[in-house]
Amino acid sequence: MNAAANFESLGLQLPPAPAPKGVYKPLLIVDKLVYVSGHGPVLPDGTLLHGKAGQDVNADGAKLAAQQVGLTILSTLISQLGSLNRIKRVIKILGMVNAVPDFGKHPFVINGCSELFVKIWGPDNGVGVRSAVGMGSLPDDITVEIEAVFELED
Numbered sequence: 001m002n003a004a005a006n007f008e009s010l011g012l013q014l015p016p017a018p019a020p021k022g023v024y025k026p027l028l029i030v031d032k033l034v035y036v037s038g039h040g041p042v043l044p045d046g047t048l049l050h051g052k053a054g055q056d057v058n059a060d061g062a063k064l065a066a067q068q069v070g071l072t073i074l075s076t077l078i079s080q081l082g083s084l085n086r087i088k089r090v091i092k093i094l095g096m097v098n099a100v101p102d103f104g105k106h107p108f109v110i111n112g113c114s115e116l117f118v119k120i121w122g123p124d125n126g127v128g129v130r131s132a133v134g135m136g137s138l139p140d141d142i143t144v145e146i147e148a149v150f151e152l153e154d
Contacts, residue, residue: 007119097109
């Protein structure tokens with residue numbers, strides 16, 4: 001199966017692709033790389049998931065927020081590229097978790113996005129390099145923000 005079919009088989013609902021909330025592009029293509037700006041957890045109704053991990057949201061809830069960010073990134077890829085099939089592989093994910101200082105499960109949280117991408121592009125092409133870090137705050141008090149880099153198909 002291809003990436004679009006893999007996504008369809010999951011039965012998940014995409015949120016609307018968010019419009020930029022500042023002076024930036026949702027994604028930029030340079031040669032064969034697709035750089036995706038930081039995205040938050042947009043729900044299908046267009047609202048955002050909010051809250052600080054370790055205070056308002058537990059690790060499992062934050063992981064679900066990271067999966068929702070992954071879905072939001074997919075929505076942007078489809079809106080800008082036309083199909084997930086244009087993406088060959090995941091290159092890099094930078095995951096930022098809005099967390100209290102003693103929260104230490106950032107990698108677990110960002111797995112919510114990484115595991116989604118593996119289901120779409122497979123264990124070889126769906127896993128890239130990754131960073132998972134904690135932040136004292138994120139825009140609009142969102143729980144997770146993720147930016148990503150992908151490689152285009154030939």
